[in-house]
Amino acid sequence: MSKGILLVGCGKMGGALLRGWLADPAFGDVTVVDPVAADLPRDDRLTVVSDFGGVRDPASAALVVLAVKPQVMADVLPAYAGLATAERVFLSVAAGKSIDFFRRILGAEARVVRAMPNIPVALGQGASGLFAGPGVDDAQIALCDRAMRAAGSVEWVGDEKLIDAVTGVSGSGPAYFFYMVECLAAAGRKQGLSPEVADRLAQRTLWGAASMVEQGDETPSVLRKNVSSPGGTTEAALGVLMKDGGLESLMDEAVAAAAARGRELSD
Numbered sequence: 418m419s420k421g422i423l424l425v426g427c428g429k430m431g432g433a434l435l436r437g438w439l440a441d442p443a444f445g446d447v448t449v450v451d452p453v454a455a456d457l458p459r460d461d462r463l464t465v466v467s468d469f470g471g472v473r474d475p476a477s478a479a480l481v482v483l484a485v486k487p488q489v490m491a492d493v494l495p496a497y498a499g500l501a502t503a504e505r506v507f508l509s510v511a512a513g514k515s516i517d518f519f520r521r522i523l524g525a526e527a528r529v530v531r532a533m534p535n536i537p538v539a540l541g542q543g544a545s546g547l548f549a550g551p552g553v554d555d556a557q558i559a560l561c562d563r564a565m566r567a568a569g570s571v572e573w574v575g576d577e578k579l580i581d582a583v584t585g586v587s588g589s590g591p592a593y594f595f596y597m598v599e600c601l602a603a604a605g606r607k608q609g610l611s612p613e614v615a616d617r618l619a620q621r622t623l624w625g626a627a628s629m630v631e632q633g634d635e636t637p638s639v640l641r642k643n644v645s646s647p648g649g650t651t652e653a654a655l656g657v658l659m660k661d662g663g664l665e666s667l668m669d670e671a672v673a674a675a676a677a678r679g680r681e682l683s684d
Contacts, residue, residue: 420445420477420478420479420480421445421446421447421448421477421478421479421480422438422444422445422446422447422448422478422479422480422481422482422564423447423448423450423472423475423478423480423481423482423500424447424448424449424450424451424482424484425450425451425469425481425482425483425484425485425493425497426450426451426483426484426485426486426493427449427451427454427457427465427484428451428484428485428486429536429539430484430510430534430538431449431451431482431484431510432457432539433538433539433541433543433568434482434484434510434538434564434565434567434568435447435449435457435458435463436458436541436568437538437541437567437568438564438567439458439460439462439463440567441567443563444462444567445462446462446463446464446477447462447463447464448463448464448465448466448472448473448475448478449463449464449465449466450466450467450468450469450471450472451465451467452467452468468496469496469497470496475497475499475500476500478500478505479504479505479506479560480505480506480508480560480561480564481497481500481505481506481507481508482507482508482509482510482564483507483508483509483510483511483519484510484511485511486511487511487512487513487514487682490511490514490518491518491522494519494522494523495522497523498522498523498524500523501523501524501526501527501528502526503526503528503552505528506528506529506530506553506557506560506561507519507523507527507528507529507530508529508530508532508561508564508565509529509530509531509532510532510533510534512533512584512588512679512682513679513682513683514531514683515531515577515683516529516531516548516550516551516577518683519550520550520551526552528550528551528552528553528554528557529550529553530547530548530549530550530553530557530558530561531547531548531550531577531580532545532546532547532561532565533545533546533547533580533583533584533587533588534565534568534569534588535587535588535589535590535591536591537569537591538568538569539568541567541568541569542569543565543568543569543570544569544570544572544587544590545565545568545569545570545571545572545587546571546572546573546574546579546580546583546584546587546588547561547562547565547571547572547573547574548573548574548575548576548577548579548580549561549573550577558573578680580679581676581677581679581680581683582672582676584675584676584679585671585672585673585674585675585676585679586672588675588679589671589672589675593668593671594623597623598619598620598623599619601619601622601623602615602616602618602619602620603615605618605619626640641655
């Protein structure tokens with residue numbers, strides 16, 4: 418990647434992406450635009466300015482990553498309208514902002530890709546869904562793909578409406594697992610375990626199970642059946658979780674609610 422990246426906003430999400438880029442020598446220079454950016458890595462490729470006026474050579478950026486909060490995006494974008502050409506792609510990680518929203522402000526010439534990452538990008542373990550808007554070419558898709566893979570895995574969808582489904586599954590999904598750990602530890606305490614032991618057991622159980630799903634050759638369904646001996650303790654527990662109105666139904670409702678809220682935010 419010989420051309421640079423312009424990163425607009427360097428909060429948790431932008432900062433996580435930045436660390437991934439700087440860890441890869443294949444990425445070129447990065448200019449961060451953020452009035453309060455702090456604790457950034459030291460790197461000769463990195464320049465930090467407080468606003469767009471401080472960017473020395475904005476035209477050198479092949480990729481402009483928009484990582485400011487959705488509620489201030491409309492105020493920030495107009496300064497970048499002059500960069501909206503066929504040779505440059507804008508990559509948004511702002512939830513709820515549609516391709517049409519960006520093109521209304523940046524202009525119809527703007528090439529825009531929407532990304533829906535999740536919070537584990539902070540550890541380089543994110544899962545992001547991406548959608549390419551009108552005019553985005555293969556080279557720009559590859560550039561956005563590489564930029565997001567610096568912080569985890571990437572899945573592309575062929576319909577912008579599916580970004581809301583991505584939001585419901587992976588965007589909001591970490592919170593579901595955090596809550597599951599909370600509930601599992603709380604249940605352990607009710608069975609007599611100390612808070613410390615219950616917390617550690619619940620946390621390591623989630624981590625170990627996730628590792629088996631990621632690293633193994635078997636599906637989650639097969640893994641579940643492998644640990645569910647007939648008449649055993651796991652089967653007894655799953656009988657509760659898998660009953661009518663149990664975990665499957667609750668997860669359907671949860672993902673649908675998150676997706677619906679995502680659609681509301683983009684209206």
